[in-house]
Amino acid sequence: MAEYRYRLQYLKDEIRKRSLDSFFVTNKINVSYLSGFGGEDAMVLITPGRNYFITDSRYTEEARKTLKGFSIETVTSTTYETLKAVVSKEGLRMIGFESMDLAHEVVRRLKTKIRPARFVATKNFIETKRAIKDKEEIALIKKAISCAKTTLRAMANRLRPGVSESDISRYAEIDFLKKGARAAFLPIVAVGKNSSKPHARPGNARISASSFVMIDVGCTLNGYNSDLTRMFFLGRIKDSIKKIYGIVHHAQARAISMIRPGVKIADVDSAARSFIDEQGYGKYFGHALGHGVGLEVHEQPTISRLNTDVLRAGMVFTVEPAIYIPNVGGVRIEDMVLVTKDGCEVLTR
Numbered sequence: 001m002a003e004y005r006y007r008l009q010y011l012k013d014e015i016r017k018r019s020l021d022s023f024f025v026t027n028k029i030n031v032s033y034l035s036g037f038g039g040e041d042a043m044v045l046i047t048p049g050r051n052y053f054i055t056d057s058r059y060t061e062e063a064r065k066t067l068k069g070f071s072i073e074t075v076t077s078t079t080y081e082t083l084k085a086v087v088s089k090e091g092l093r094m095i096g097f098e099s100m101d102l103a104h105e106v107v108r109r110l111k112t113k114i115r116p117a118r119f120v121a122t123k124n125f126i127e128t129k130r131a132i133k134d135k136e137e138i139a140l141i142k143k144a145i146s147c148a149k150t151t152l153r154a155m156a157n158r159l160r161p162g163v164s165e166s167d168i169s170r171y172a173e174i175d176f177l178k179k180g181a182r183a184a185f186l187p188i189v190a191v192g193k194n195s196s197k198p199h200a201r202p203g204n205a206r207i208s209a210s211s212f213v214m215i216d217v218g219c220t221l222n223g224y225n226s227d228l229t230r231m232f233f234l235g236r237i238k239d240s241i242k243k244i245y246g247i248v249h250h251a252q253a254r255a256i257s258m259i260r261p262g263v264k265i266a267d268v269d270s271a272a273r274s275f276i277d278e279q280g281y282g283k284y285f286g287h288a289l290g291h292g293v294g295l296e297v298h299e300q301p302t303i304s305r306l307n308t309d310v311l312r313a314g315m316v317f318t319v320e321p322a323i324y325i326p327n328v329g330g331v332r333i334e335d336m337v338l339v340t341k342d343g344c345e346v347l348t349r
Contacts, residue, residue, distance in 0.1 A: 003134055008069065011046050011126065014125065015046065015048070020095065022046060022090070024044075027098050029296055030127075033130055039059045039063075042063070054075065056074065056075045094117070096120045134314070138338060140221070140222050141224045141294065141347070144219055145347050147176070148217055152172075154171070155172055155187075155189075155215055156232055161206075161209050161234070163207050164202075164205065164206045164207075165202035165206075168187075169188070173186075182219065186201065187216070190202070190213065192205070192211055195324075195332075208235075209235050211234045213231070223295060227297055227318055229332045230333070231333065240325075247281060248323055251275045251276050252333050254272055256337060259344035260343045261342075264308065268311070272321040273321070284324050285323055288305075289304065290303035290319045290334075291303065293336055313339050316337070318337075320335075
């Protein structure tokens with residue numbers, strides 16, 4: 001497919017820029033991104049002239065039938081020996097590898113096999129490219145969002161006195177499976193005080209006639225993910241919760257209004273965080289404002305005050321300001337946005 005050829009060419013260009021002669025890809029998500037292969041135990045070695053797909057006999061037939069533009073190498077003894085043979089055949093000398101994925105001991109053993117070639121540690125080599133979604137990826141993300149929104153509405157319809165957090169969470173997991181998807185993470189359903197825990201695990205707490213409930217849900221569909229959080233209220237809303245909900249809602253609006261190409265990511269985070277701080281709740285908002293969503297639920301870019309990069313068209317990420325007050329409860333509002341050429345599109349509304 002065209003997108004895989006484009007991604008591989010991008011990688012080849014980056015290899016040349018970094019004075020490498022090849023790149024060894026071991027991260028499962030990155031292997032899929034470059035090849036379309038969805039199985040396990042596969043690696044890719046990219047050279048200027050040829051793309052090698054390395055796997056074992058369990059996946060060789062599938063790889064030969066589905067992959068285009070790759071030379072399929074079947075591991076017959078060990079991966080170390082297979083890679084050694086390819087490196088020797090290609091005469092490789094400078095091989096980049098994913099230092100955040102490949103274990104130190106594996107790297108040590110590989111180095112002894114490929115001498116005099118060298119292994120060169122790289123970080124976020126492919127992840128930076130993955131942060132910019134193409135049209136096909138955006139379409140798939142939108143389908144995953146639509147699926148999650150439908151399930152979220154059904155979850156909301158089941159919020160009634162006596163129902164437990166785990167009841168609602170399990171329902172979401174089953175509903176996703178019925179739709180041909182799966183939960184991207186354990187659906188968070190947090191009642192009352194439990195909502196002060198950002199990643200609360202659903203348990204036996206039950207909804208009452210005057211509960212407030214945080215639901216964080218997302219699904220994986222056709223390989224791509226969605227992620228959104230909403231607050232639900234039964235009966236009269238407590239003034240303390242009503243107040244922080246208004247603050248969080250306004251903070252999110254401020255951040256979203258800033259999103260466009262060229263804006264510093266740290267400034268987007270600051271737009272929300274500074275408002276929450278001005279209202280006296282800064283210490284109750286501890287995590288980053290958001291994260292990229294795509295082949296993984298959490299990927300680049302991280303929307304953080306520490307990120308000095310700028311926004312680029314095609315980025316998809318969450319904007320999720322929050323206030324969590326121990327023994328009181330929390331409010332988080334999470335939407336996914338797409339950076340467009342002149343602004344942004346909120347995908348989850």
